[in-house]
Amino acid sequence: MKPNHVHVTEMDQYERSAEFVDVMLAPVWTALDPVLAETLRGAPGPVVDVGAGGGHGTRVIARAMPQAEIFAVEPSRGLRAVLLARVNEDPELRDRVTVLPGDLLRATLPPRLGTLVAMNVIGHFDPTGRRTIWRLLAERLLPGGRAVLNLQPPAEPMAVPHTRFSELCIGRRRYEGWGRAEPAGPEQVTWRMTYRVFQDGEPAEEVEVEYAWWVLGPDRLKAELSEHGLHVNPTGLTDLGLWCITRSPE
Ligand SMILES: C[S@@+](CC[C@H](N)C(=O)[O-])C[C@H]1O[C@@H](n2cnc3c(N)ncnc32)[C@H](O)[C@@H]1O
Structure with missing residues (x-):
């Protein structure tokens, strides 16, 4: 091969x-x-x-x-x-x-x-x-x-407000996943995701990504x-x- x-x-x-x-x-x-x-x-x-x-x-x-x-x-x-x-x-x-x-x-x-x-x-x-x-x-x-x-919603290109969809603790760190979507043309949205990490309650890291999603x-x-x-x-x-x-x- x-x-x-x-x-x-x-x-x-x-x-x-x-x-x-x-x-x-x-x-x-x-x-x-x-x-x-x-x-x-x-x-x-x-x-x-x-x-x-x-x-x-x-x-x-x-x-x-x-x-x-x-x-x-x-x-x-x-x-x-x-x-x-x-x-x-x-x-x-x-x-x-x-x-x-x-x-x-x-x-x-x-x-x-x-x-x-x-x-x-x-x-x-x-x-x-x-x-x-x-x-x-x-x-x-x-x-x-x-x-x-x-x-997965939305089934139409529409805005989805900033929402926390996940939260978990591993060791001393707490992880939060947030997402919001905006319409991007007749059949697409753009998802903007934010991942926040806290250690002992203090912000430690933040990662933002975006990707296209065909509704x-x-x-x-x-x-x-x-x-x-x-x-x-x-x-x-x-x-x-x-x-x-x-x-x-x-
Ligand atoms: C939200 S994740 C879901 C992962 C897994 N199916 C689950 O539910 O736990 C979407 C996955 O689709 C993969 N993906 C994106 N485009 C793809 C493609 N054209 N062919 C195969 N996989 C793709 C991504 O790399 C990612 O791992």
Whole structure:
């Protein structure tokens, strides 16, 4: 196999925030874990975990599908380091999770796919990128196969006020994650995230990042999928925004 050349200039939207993102997603995964596990019950492998981040979801997939091979695709070097370490430390994961660097749309994946999981990530794909994913599902999903994703608000390009979405203490340090969004064109918002760190109550560090997010609501999702002959149904509690995609109606 020819080695992939990694371009150091490649944009990593999580370069500055990777150290905070995985720990701040942990409470989100406490809620997602049982619903994703239930939605994956009986699904076939192999599995693609799109934008696996530090691997919270990879771990849920591995537990819910104990025989399946998993391809965890993660372009951010910082988050991929967390992912690789998490996979390496668990023998259940190490034997059957392959960590793939880079963009999903350029990843070399198995010719047939049992399951695709895209948690907290679909807004990173523009409409053309989404169409590529839907085509991949329509062409490669095995019988009984499925894709699971979540839609995160806002569904329209609108402002979201500055909100604290995460707070946790590790040792003497307290970590806060804040975010606000502003409309950026007809289908996008710009998220501005602020990560604040306090030690013994005093401000110690502040990191600000911003990234583009393509908004997507259920109606648009259904319309795009039906163009590819795919079906979609909500799954789990409505506030989690989880959807399950199949090739034939459930
Ligand atoms: C908010 S994080 C979610 C991580 C993980 N899925 C979770 O829920 O814990 C979004 C992830 O998507 C990844 N990502 C962004 N664009 C991507 C792309 N084109 N292909 C694959 N992953 C991508 C980012 O690097 C990041 O790890």
